Amino acid sequence: MIAIIDYGVGNLRSVYKAFETVAVPLGIPVDIVDRPTDLTRWRAIVLPGQGAFGDSVNNLRAQGLEQPLLDAVDAGLPLLGICVGMQLLFDESEEMGCHEGLHLIPGKVRRFPDQMPDPGSPGRTLRVPQIGWNQLHRRQENPLLAGVPDGAYAYFAHSYFCDATDPEAVLATTDYGIDYPSIVRYKNAWGIQPHPEKSHTVGLRILANFMRMVTG
Incomplete structure (x- = not known):
């Protein structure tokens, strides 16, 4: 009932195993889809991601998976983008040039500014990339965050x-030098920036x- 899109990204197996962990108790089958097909045969779609935005979106297009994905979302299927998969949902990214995204959530993917002051260490700056544990600050109620307390790591x-254009699309933010959207939802597309399989x-x-939202 859940289709995880395989377009050659590095974290596919770890995301699949994480979904299996929660799917088995719920009795929900999880499939990996690696070729163009009618995705409306499933109840929902998961788009994982790891690595550079440009390479990721180019892989998705080269495998012929972009249009079936967009067609399924247009037909009303829920979509969850994870990590770079969330970033692909936006209009474009400035990572190593300018790359067109999937235009499912209004906004742009930007690089963290250099030389951001570290509030925990006066006189020092935050490292880019951000690597490690950080908090989720809830901005809206949504079933995706049921049971996840405000400030959870x-x-x-x-x-x-x-950088979401529509503030109503922001479900949670995270503070890393700037307060940025870390969980989003626009129409039937959701996105989470942290790695759920490591969280x-x-x-x-x-x-x-x-899974409960899309099968209940």
Whole structure:
């Protein structure tokens, strides 16, 4: 019932195993899809991602998976983008040039500024990329965040952040020098920037929430 798109990204197997962990108790099958097909045969789609935006979106297009994905979302299927998969949902990215995204969530993917002051260490600056645990600050109620407390910690590893044009699309933010959207939703597309498979209980809860939302 859940289709995870395989377009050659590095974290596919870890994301699949994380979904399996929550899918088995719920009795929900999870499939990997690596070729063009009618994605409306499933109940929902997951777009994982790891690495550079340009390479990722080029792989998706080269495998002929972009149009079936867009067609399914246009037909109303829920889509969850994870990590770079979330970034691909936006209009464009400035990572190593300018790359066109999937235009599913209004906004642009930008690089963290250099020389951001580290509030925990006066006189020092924050490192880019952000690697490690940081907090999720809830901005809206949404079933995706059911049971996830405000301020919960998740695991991040990224140099670029999503700058959402529509503030109503922002479900949670994270503070890393700037307050940026870390969980988003626009129409039937959701996105989470942290790695759920590395975020232990919080990450698995978000994945389970998504599966309950789309199958309940």
